[in-house]
């Protein structure tokens with residue numbers, strides 16, 4: 001009830017902002033970079049179209065790739081058009097932000113599948129297991145054990161991906177490529193978690209193809225089907241390398257208004 005009320009308020013505020021901006025346009029220099037109106041449903045269908053095209057080009061079956069619409073930093077009102085268009089698979093990178101946004105949206109739109117795509121601390125494992133259906137960011141033994149313990153306690157079994165730091169970048173999350181087999185063995189074989197596959201975020205300033213190929217190789221040798229790779233700039237290429245989950249944000253919702 002409280003959530004629905006908060007949601008209705010956010011909606012009204014949004015409408016008011018749009019109205020105000022119509023009535024008195026801000027000077028050009030003060031305008032946000034993001035266009036005030038992004039056609040989310042049009043962007044969504046264009047992305048789905050591109051995905052189907054990339055699947056065909058790669059000789060993969062239609063529907064082999066799931067579009068995870070990344071709604072991080074966007075408010076419920078911005079996500080609504082994607083839900084209205086029938087999309088149900090969404091990605092968030094912060095547990096707390098998702099907790100504030102999704103319970104109300106889920107109550108209004110049954111069938112939502114929520115993916116955690118951002119780094120996870122063990123003290124958030126309980127909340128993550130309670131809220132998310134798929135967790136893409138298992139990158140060390142400690143987090144695998146914390147998630148497993150919570151899954152046992154809550155009798156919930158979200159699927160997980162093991163995140164690999166394919167570019168071995170210091171600032172980036174993910175296990176080293178050489179540690180992948182051991183982490184998969186721990187999560188899947190020792191703890192009995194449902195390991196769907198591997199996930200990566202390649203270095204931003206290099207062509208991603210060799211990194212997609214590396215993740216595909218690591219997954220194959222571990223007998224894993226799932227490959228979570230490809231973002232707005234490179235999802236078609238990721239599909240050529242077997243991506244089963246592409247995580248697309250700005251191409252659907254527009255440029256993010258706030259820092260992540």
Ligand SMILES: *Cc1c(COP(=O)(O)O)cnc(C)c1O
Pocket residue numbers: 070072093117118201231232233247248249250251
């Ligand atoms: C934000 C984010 C995305 C989406 O990025 P876009 O370039 O906006 O499509 C994908 N994956 C992860 C892990 C992210 O944090």
